[in-house]
Amino acid sequence: xxxxxLATPKRGIRELGAEExxxxxxxxxxxxxxxxxxxxxxxxxxxxxxxxxSDFSSYTATVASWRVIKPVYNRDICIDCQHCWVWxxxxxxxxxxxxxxxxxxxxxxxxxxxxxxxxxxxxSLLMFAEAEEPEVALTKWPEKKKKEK
Amino acid sequence: MAEKMQLNxxxxxxxxxxxxxxLRQAQVDVVAAYPITPSTPIVENYGYFVANGYVDGEYVMVxxxxxxxxxxxxxxxxxxxxxxxxxxxxxxxxxEVLYQASGMRVPLVLTVANRAVASPLNVRGDHGDMYxxxxxxxxxxxxFNAQEAYDLTLCAFKIGEDMRVRLPVMVHQDGFLTSHTxxxxxxxxxxxxxxxxxxxxxxxxxxxxxxxxxxxxxxxxDWHFEHKARQHKALFDSAAVIDEVFEEFKKLTxxxxxxxxxxxxxxxxxxxxxxxxxxxxxxxxxxxxxxxEGIKAGVVAPRVFRPFPFNEIRxxxxxxxxxxxxxxxxxxxxxxxxxxxxxxAMYTTPNRPLITNFIYGLxxxxxxxxxxxxxxxxxxxxxxxxxxxTPIQQFSGVRGPKLGFFETKRS
Amino acid sequence: xxxRPIKNLKExxxxxxxxxGAHLLCPGCAHSMIVRELMNATDDNLVIATNTxxxxxxxxxxxxxxxxxxxxxIGFENAASAISGAEAMYKARKRKGTLKDPxxxxxxxxxxxxxxxxxxxxxxxxxxxxxxxxFTYICLDNEVYANTGGQxxxxxxxxxxxxxxxxxxxxxxxxxxxxxxxxxxxxxxAPYVAQVAPNKWKIMAKVFQKALETEGPCFIxxxxxxxxxxxxxxxxxxxxxxxxxDTLIFPIYEIVNGTELNILYRPKKVLPVEEYFAAQGRFKxxxxxxxxxxxxxxxxxxxxxxxxxxxREEARV
Numbered sequence: 001x002x003x004x005x006l007a008t009p010k011r012g013i014r015e016l017g018a019e020e021x022x023x024x025x026x027x028x029x030x031x032x033x034x035x036x037x038x039x040x041x042x043x044x045x046x047x048x049x050x051x052x053x054s055d056f057s058s059y060t061a062t063v064a065s066w067r068v069i070k071p072v073y074n075r076d077i078c079i080d081c082q083h084c085w086v087w088x089x090x091x092x093x094x095x096x097x098x099x100x101x102x103x104x105x106x107x108x109x110x111x112x113x114x115x116x117x118x119x120x121x122x123x124s125l126l127m128f129a130e131a132e133e134p135e136v137a138l139t140k141w142p143e144k145k146k147k148e149k
Numbered sequence: 150m151a152e153k154m155q156l157n158x159x160x161x162x163x164x165x166x167x168x169x170x171x172l173r174q175a176q177v178d179v180v181a182a183y184p185i186t187p188s189t190p191i192v193e194n195y196g197y198f199v200a201n202g203y204v205d206g207e208y209v210m211v212x213x214x215x216x217x218x219x220x221x222x223x224x225x226x227x228x229x230x231x232x233x234x235x236x237x238x239x240x241x242x243x244x245e246v247l248y249q250a251s252g253m254r255v256p257l258v259l260t261v262a263n264r265a266v267a268s269p270l271n272v273r274g275d276h277g278d279m280y281x282x283x284x285x286x287x288x289x290x291x292x293f294n295a296q297e298a299y300d301l302t303l304c305a306f307k308i309g310e311d312m313r314v315r316l317p318v319m320v321h322q323d324g325f326l327t328s329h330t331x332x333x334x335x336x337x338x339x340x341x342x343x344x345x346x347x348x349x350x351x352x353x354x355x356x357x358x359x360x361x362x363x364x365x366x367x368x369x370x371d372w373h374f375e376h377k378a379r380q381h382k383a384l385f386d387s388a389a390v391i392d393e394v395f396e397e398f399k400k401l402t403x404x405x406x407x408x409x410x411x412x413x414x415x416x417x418x419x420x421x422x423x424x425x426x427x428x429x430x431x432x433x434x435x436x437x438x439x440x441x442e443g444i445k446a447g448v449v450a451p452r453v454f455r456p457f458p459f460n461e462i463r464x465x466x467x468x469x470x471x472x473x474x475x476x477x478x479x480x481x482x483x484x485x486x487x488x489x490x491x492x493x494a495m496y497t498t499p500n501r502p503l504i505t506n507f508i509y510g511l512x513x514x515x516x517x518x519x520x521x522x523x524x525x526x527x528x529x530x531x532x533x534x535x536x537x538x539t540p541i542q543q544f545s546g547v548r549g550p551k552l553g554f555f556e557t558k559r560s
Numbered sequence: 561x562x563x564r565p566i567k568n569l570k571e572x573x574x575x576x577x578x579x580x581g582a583h584l585l586c587p588g589c590a591h592s593m594i595v596r597e598l599m600n601a602t603d604d605n606l607v608i609a610t611n612t613x614x615x616x617x618x619x620x621x622x623x624x625x626x627x628x629x630x631x632x633x634i635g636f637e638n639a640a641s642a643i644s645g646a647e648a649m650y651k652a653r654k655r656k657g658t659l660k661d662p663x664x665x666x667x668x669x670x671x672x673x674x675x676x677x678x679x680x681x682x683x684x685x686x687x688x689x690x691x692x693x694x695f696t697y698i699c700l701d702n703e704v705y706a707n708t709g710g711q712x713x714x715x716x717x718x719x720x721x722x723x724x725x726x727x728x729x730x731x732x733x734x735x736x737x738x739x740x741x742x743x744x745x746x747x748x749x750a751p752y753v754a755q756v757a758p759n760k761w762k763i764m765a766k767v768f769q770k771a772l773e774t775e776g777p778c779f780i781x782x783x784x785x786x787x788x789x790x791x792x793x794x795x796x797x798x799x800x801x802x803x804x805x806d807t808l809i810f811p812i813y814e815i816v817n818g819t820e821l822n823i824l825y826r827p828k829k830v831l832p833v834e835e836y837f838a839a840q841g842r843f844k845x846x847x848x849x850x851x852x853x854x855x856x857x858x859x860x861x862x863x864x865x866x867x868x869x870x871x872r873e874e875a876r877v
Contacts, residue, residue, distance in 0.1 A: 006389060017371075021371060021372075022375070023375060023508075024374075024375040024376075024378035024379045024382070025379065027372065027375045027376050027379055029254050029315065029353075029379070029383075030252065030253045030254030030255070030353070030364070031252065031253065031366050031368060031376050032253070032353045032362055032363065032364055032366075033362065033363040033366055034353070034361070034362055034363075035361045035362070035363065036360065036361065038427075039359040039360055040359055040360075040361075041359060041393070042358065043361065128377070149378070
């Protein structure tokens with residue numbers, strides 16, 4: 001399965017519920033969870049792929065199995081408007097330096113909002129069956145629709 | 150910097166002022182509180198300190214006790230010293246958050262002026278609120294007079310904030326009987342007191358932005374049990390730290406505290422186990438009975454109600470023949486809670502004394518020395534007979550026909 | 561105070577996300593759109609308290625957290641108190657010099673759903689606003705107890721069917737009007753109160769920034785379309801929200817210092833409310849002949865309400 005753009009060795013490495021179940025002597029004191037393994041200097045200034053996420057961050061988990069359909073991204077049509085980025089409920093549109101790079105398939109749940117809000121013609125994002133390879137999906141892209149008068 | 154307060158060697162303080170002074174001396178960062186009789190003066194006295202420059206911390210007057218404890222938890226998670234005060238209905242309103250405070254392992258101090266729980270409404274002292282906290286996961290310490298309320302409040306910060314403990318701590322005192330009774334108190338000077346308590350040491354604080362932390366995560370059936378087990382062990386393990394802190398306090402002040410206080414128990418044949426001001430009443434009764442009638446009476450009092458001092462209770466009552474356990478809380482369809490716990494501890498000893506239960510003093514009903522003496526004498530009768538000669542649970546001091554439940558089974 | 565550039569979406573999209581994926585919110589949930597936008601609106605450190613609810617149970621299930629900032633959840637009702645305590649602690653420690661990084665900019669934020677804001681946490685919120693703590697409270701208003709499976713709250717609008725205000729043979733769903741939480745919060749004298757919707761991302765970002773910048777307690781009601789309980793296809797979250805704002809069911813406006821009301825969005829073409837209702841399963845019974853009068857009544861109420869807001873705006877009150 002494709003991990004999507006800017007995947008890191010940490011992102012989406014385990015299914016929810018697949019983490020090791022440790023004993024009472026190893027659970028964290030007070031149920032407190034530390035997001036990062038080491039200290040960070042204002043996380044708002046650090047790109048996700050450069051952050052020292054601990055195993056407690058859901059960044060390291062995947063919800064890919066929730067999907068039955070998935071969005072596929074077509075770079076050739078995209079105008080980098082970032083509609084998909086602002087409305088993605090799952091932090092799964094990867095944009096860097098004002099450019100849409102693609103989809104984080106570890107965290108995308110396949111809701112389809114990104115496709116609905118995409119303003120290009122044809123759309124730069126379309127939903128396909130989960131099993132469809134993105135490369136194959138791109139060959140099935142529709143033509144530009146003529147405006148109905 | 151907060152102004153220092155010059156204190157006399159002996160001050161005349163009631164329990165509420167004693168507790169408030171301890172909060173001031175501990176230089177609490179956030180007090181979030183809501184007033185309720187009889188603990189209101191703790192908050193009012195503290196308000197005086199705030200208004201006159203004796204306090205540097207924040208004083209947040211919230212709209213309910215639930216909010217008070219919630220703000221305390223938020224403040225504690227933000228990495229500083231926190232305290233509040235309450236009683237009775239306010240305590241009951243806090244209960245949801247008491248469990249959350251201990252579950253998140255945040256140290257904070259709650260000074261409680263014990264009071265009965267409605268209905269019917271009553272502002273006087275009994276232990277209904279204290280008992281309602283017994284499963285909440287807090288350390289619960291009990292002061293029998295104003296001096297102890299002061300001393301234990303200082304100790305409470307040091308115990309709860311210890312890195313080996315990190316649990317919230319309650320310091321109980323009897324409503325009115327202690328909270329509103331002016332007594333001689335020997336305070337520490339501000340610097341000495343603060344030095345004893347020490348600087349607050351943050352742990353997993355929300356205000357360390359280089360290390361973001363999540364407080365209050367959900368745990369379901371695959372994780373909850375382990376967290377609760379760990380928390381339970383932490384509370385039991387706090388006993389060793391409590392002993393250390395009491396030892397250090399003794400070195401500083403000469404005043405000695407133990408998790409179980411024993412009085413004239415060396416040769417005692419009969420004993421009363423009680424909490425709060427009743428302990429002092431029972432001690433007077435024991436002294437007088439020894440003089441007047443030669444009854445070898447003694448008094449045992451759990452200074453620390455939680456963690457329950459199971460071993461120390463067994464040691465304290467190892468050689469007595471009959472024990473009366475006094476519960477100042479309406480048990481409602483059960484034996485008194487203290488009775489149950491003392492009985493459970495003693496059942497696992499070879500001695501297995503005869504143990505009876507008295508429900509007394511509800512809603513602030515007076516418990517006189519004469520009644521303590523009568524109870525001692527009843528224990529003596531049990532001891533002499535070799536079995537419990539009365540109902541196992543009795544009501545002491547209630548009007549109407551004699552009220553008692555359950556007889557001993559002898560065959 | 562470091563606000564993110566929000567002149568256009570391209571600039572805004574350079575923000576480094578602080579709400580991680582693999583949270584458990586439903587596909588298409590508007591909650592996370594709103595939370596992400598709030599967090600992306602500033603580069604300042606954030607301390608966030610969250611009431612029990614969908615957001616909370618979905619973003620901090622042991623052993624995972626989706627938060628890259630300090631975060632606390634205590635109970636259903638008390639995020640406003642928790643953030644009060646944290647903010648008070650910040651002030652105390654700043655004064656005493658015990659903060660690890662005293663110069664680090666920080667904002668205090670609380671999130672609650674409508675259940676915890678309009679209902680169970682109402683008193684806690686009121687108290688925190690009255691006390692004047694420097695924080696922003698954001699209500700994620702999906703008009704229902706969604707986390708527990710769709711029970712009515714005092715935010716549920718007239719005519720919606722919920723599991724505890726069901727439409728049936730003799731009922732058209734909820735009969736009581738939605739509580740006007742924005743007016744109530746404004747009446748507290750809060751310096752800044754607003755209602756916004758995620759479809760109008762720029763207005764929402766501006767309002768969030770204004771709230772974060774304003775000293776003192778601010779309250780923002782955000783419309784959060786709920787695919788599960790409003791019963792629409794998850795892909796249509798923004799489309800349904802568009803209908804909410806363009807039918808004026810959810811007018812977008814702010815109230816400054818309890819008096820100055822400004823309408824922030826005027827639809828070019830106001831749509832009839834039934835278009836909004838037709839897009840959601842929770843209102844489908846309203847289209848039965850015997851319930852049509854409810855739609856008419858709601859349309860009348862929405863028109864009157866819009867008139868009222870405009871009158872207030874015009875009169876500067």
